[in-house]
Amino acid sequence: MSITQFTYSRIPAEAESLRDEVREFLQNNLGDYPTTARAQSWMGFDAAFSRKLGAQGWVGMALPEQYGGAAAGPFARYVIIEELLAAGAPVSAHWIADRQSGPLINRFGSEAQRERYLPPICRGESYFCIGMSEPNSGSDLASIKTSATRNDAGWLLNGQKVWTTNAQHAHFMIALVRTGEKQAARHEGMSQFIVDLRLPGITIRPIRDLAGGEHFNEVFFDNVQLDADALIGTEGKGWDQVTAELAFERSGPERFLSCIELLKTLISAVGRQPDALQSREIGRLSAKLLTLRNMSLSVTAQLAAGEHPAWAASCVKDLGNLFEQEIPEVAQLLLEAEPRQEGGSEHAQVLAYLTQMAPSFSLRGGTREILRGIIARGMGLR
Amino acid sequence: MRELFESTIERLLADLATPEYVLGCEGGEWPAELWAAVEASGFTLAAVPESLGGAEAGWADLYVLARAAGRFAAPIPLGEALLGNWLLGKAGLEPQTGILSFAAEADLSLRDGAVVGVLRDVPWGRHAQSLVAIADRNSATPSVVLLSTESAASQTLSLNVAGEPRDSLHFTGARVLACAPLPASLSVEVLQLGGALLRSAQIAGALHALLDMTSAYASERTQFGRPIGAFQAIQQQLAVFAEQAAAAGIAAEAAFAESDTLFATFTIAAAKVSTAEAASVGAGIAHSVHGAIGFTQEYSLHLLSRRLWAWRSEFGSASLWSQRIGQMVCGAGGEGYWALLTDHANQQLCTLERKSA
């Protein structure tokens, strides 16, 4: 693993040509969507909007055509999602399905599973959540206790997941659970299941976040009976499958665009005649953003070439999260604008909201320390 | 072309630009042997049109030359000669063999084939045989001029923090060796941009070498009965260093790749900002991980770290380029921000009044 993995890749012209189309679509469908709502970035939930995107062919577009996708390359998808994120479009409903669950099912699922799950994902109708974390297993994911045991009808699921984003809205959870005894090798004996969240024995309770929003949940499984074909991929290979998802999960533009709305309101609030400090800081952030985007595109090129850039993806996420988290700080530095939950300017409200959201950026999807540990391992230090 | 360039220059520099040799050149010693080898390989003419005897390589390919020069801390004006000859070629002038450098900071007026004024901060100015600069920058008809160093009335010698010559040359009516109007497609800032472009690649190369050196050291040095690289605090620092080195590499490469037809001003500015920040972070971590041994003259770490400290501020600091980007961005407003970032064609930096220290 080395920094030479990062080579510059321009977005191919064919993918680039989608950009105007998305912008026009957003203008027509989201023209009056308020700035404060856009600030939610990929946490904004709107099923009707997701279905509209599905009708455009922009959900699951990298999936094969026979399942409703467009067999589009990763760059085409990149252009679509970065435009959606840059506009603050409400993409939360289908986000996980599009980014992670769809590709996972396509890669590891059986033919029957692909036929069942992928077409509704591509229509923007079927939503997924990720069940990994548990009360006693956060960074140390391999210590999970939720388990599925085989019985005549399939599998019996027991245990608890927590911090599950969108579990209250999603149709399915892809859960990582224990299916064998804890082995000498920590990473064995785990499997992934597609859990239908309407099944009896499942309780979902939203957990309010510090800003009062309800995004994540705790999910309890009490003798939930799963069909045999709820297992996705290979029994006992859950860890490897989860690791394969990470490069998709960690390198995308959502890892550095979470505060783009604030950067925009800041620039507008500063105005066209910035003083030296304002232009310097806004310029510095813009330079970083351009560089991060080029890093992220480079990982996309590696994914397109069939490589497994988990190491490079960790670099993008860590640097990207630092960048996102810096934006509210810089906003405070440049303007005497007090953050406001209610009242005040749009900028003051966006600042209040994203100041509160910022700590989560370097927690969700793997903490700063864990990412740096992965990078160090790739460098041969561990 | 890129692969061939890279393998040839790396072999050449690995053979000749050893740490002892580089150290010996600090303070102004001219590396005649190394320069002769680089010239013999034709690298100084790489960007020159084929019709004028060059390889007509674009900046996308030239990236690896500048990066290698940084990786080996090469004490020669390789990038300077490349850029100088490239500009001569653009202006339809004969390329130069011999030691060629350029001045981005030129306050020069041209009358009847003779120049009056000063060239500041010229890399290896005292050793160069000829210099490229732009005269009459503030007029409607700026010119590309080629000057003989010998024709300077006086020189003010100066060294950067790595002991590399950065000299000023004063001209009081010297005849130019050649001159031509600056092509309309080029800005009067072309040498400032080109200098920033070159330094960003050199920083990327030096950071890569420094990262390799520092992670190797962390695996060898033992304290408390373990290699220091086994301590999580050290691992986390090295991970941050790797991220910064990767960012520097891609930022510099993007700037070269996007500049093949026209200098991509925003991308170049962003590269200088990103590489300058990475230089600061990387040099700091490298020294911290090396402990006292890295603070000695004998150990070659400082050959890289002192160059990073020098190069990050040459041809515009992170602060200067950030400010220029910021003015462009604020000019477009919050509404136009994303469109501006994603559209190379419209990213034109405005000029900035420069306050010198």
Ligand SMILES: Cc1cc2nc3c(=O)[nH]c(=O)nc-3n(C[C@H](O)[C@H](O)[C@H](O)COP(=O)(O)OP(=O)(O)OC[C@H]3O[C@@H](n4cnc5c(N)ncnc54)[C@H](O)[C@@H]3O)c2cc1C
């Ligand atoms: C907004 C949000 C949404 C989320 N959505 C989901 C979701 O949809 N699905 C899901 O499964 N999870 C989700 N998570 C959970 C997320 O994955 C975990 O928060 C994360 O993995 C960290 O686990 P933890 O919170 O238990 O912290 P801990 O693991 O307890 O970590 C606390 C601190 O200790 C540090 N630490 C831990 N171990 C080490 C170590 N070995 N070395 C050094 N430092 C260490 C961490 O870096 C951190 O700083 C979400 C979290 C947030 C905040």
